Amino acid sequence: MRGPRGTDAPTSAYAGGYDAGNGHRTGLPEGRRPVEALNPANPLWGSNGIAFGPDGRLYVAEFLGGRISALDLAGGGLDVVVPADGPVRSPDDLAFGADGSMYIADLVPGRVWRRGPGGEYTLVCEGMENPNGITCIGDRLFVNEMKMDGRLLELFPDGGEPVVLAEGLALGNAMQRGPDGCLYYPHMVTGQIWRLSPDGGVPEMVADRVDRPVAVRFDRGGVLHVLSLGPEGIVTRIDLHGTGSRTRVTSGVVGLDNAAFDAENRMFVSSYASGGITEMSPDGRTRTIVPRGFDGPYGITIDLGGTVYAADHYRVAGPSAPLPVRPGSPVRPGAPVLPGPPAPGSGHGEARGSEEGDVTSHLLAPFVHGIVADGELLHLTSQFGDVRTLDPGTGSLRTRVSGLRRPLGVAVGPDGSLVVAEAGGGRVLSVAADDTVTVLAEGLGCPTDVALDAAGRVYVSDERAGAVFRIEPDATTAVVAEGLAAPQGLTVQGDTLYTVETGRRGLRGVSLTTGASWTEAEDLPVGTAPRPVASPTDAESELFSHGLPGLAPGFAGIAAAPDGSLVVSGNAEGTVLRLTPSGPR
16 A cells, blocks of 8 residues: 555555544444554655655665655655565665666665666675665765774676775765765764775875764765764764865754755755654755654653653654643643543653654664653663663663663563563563662563563563463463464553554453453554564574664564553554553453
8 A cells, every 4th residue: 555655655544444534443343442643654764875866856765664765856756666575675875876777785784786777686795794875976886884994995886896995984874975076984983074085095084073973965066064863963064175164053853864965955864763854954944855753663651741652763752742641640741631530441862852743752772672661760671782771851871781682671560670571582581770680581482572460460472482471470481371473562451461463463452360362453553564674583683783783673562551541553654553442342
């Protein structure tokens, strides 16, 4: 089905009937929960390298989407031209040669591809480490590596061994030929801009103390623009071939990645952190061309004020509008209060939010996939192996544990300890207030999420085993539900346990009193997204790419809201879903 602006991404029209006019499903079977999306589906799964093609369209590499889309700026159409099911797995940057061929840096597999004018694919090079910045000078092709001690190489699409022009790059990235004919590229780690003749020689540093440079781009007048990867959306202009003056503007686009200038010298920028395409004026004002959204979302949680937080791969983000809260609950100022009697059931860098339309960024955080609210705090798991605690009020971020193997779901125990599902290690862990780690259970297949009931008993979903287990005091496990299809997100509301059954794209309810189970919702946009993800059975082969985040398994989280509703990560389309109570069964 066609998605926003003509993409092939799923829309919010869930199978089984959906009224696009009011955002709610229609014709629900008895007992099913009504479903609404709290934000529009994301048209772009992250937007990384961008470049204008010979047809005048703006081409966008979607690293997390595993595809490349083309944007018609005049008509607004957005079409997938390199699909996710083709040979390219993780496109991070792209460039066009003199004959109209598209060259693609495929980061995680370490390959560079040529897509000819007729649509045919040819492998130009393999065996590189994090190929990223790519550019053409006529029919010559240059690529650099985004890694410490990376290389800058010239490649030969028609055959021939690559030629190494420079070594020692401190995380190279988007580069371009300057007015003087040299190649310009950033060192992301050191905050420097370097240049090198395309015929080799000794590299020369031309600018230092530049804010977190991720890309260098020259406008039509030859002025160098350096993009920052930080939360402020900083762009530094350096008149290298004129007065040498610098000016710096702040756009507010979180996680800038790349830029392109059209024939009228209008600047368009992309965001690795939230996708989208934005036109940026010289004074920093912006105009949204393609809206930004979620990269996942992955784990999800709700604080006492009704604010929804999602772990979103590169950041903590959430729908801009808070959920209603029950009267009598502690209320964050400005949160809407739900009128009437309490609903059935019970709720269980920089932290200042950056408004992005329907989605707000709260914090840039690497590879964050699990999250849980705990009073004024948020606890996060990163698939780099960390468990951390964030104070959104002060922005302080404290590492509690490191060195774990793909920690995912996280919950808070009655004593304030953290319970963590270590998916790659097959364990469930407890992290005490003093950061002491205790193993609660081990030998599991792929523990994905954890939840606790009112008595403090721990439950874990095992995606590989297709089951939910209760962890007993003696570290054994008891089956609560089995025969499930890839259960992931897990929460307890009253005496009912809910799990997101991603293999069947549904929500399963299980009575903790009787053991009965039922389908609570179906045809949800969860599970395998229309993009490449690492297999949960062999995730670590692609999880890291030479020390940087690679591809990650999908994770559809769930949380219970203060008003009795549930929120679910619609990770197959980039939405947060709200499932309201369906009434007596």
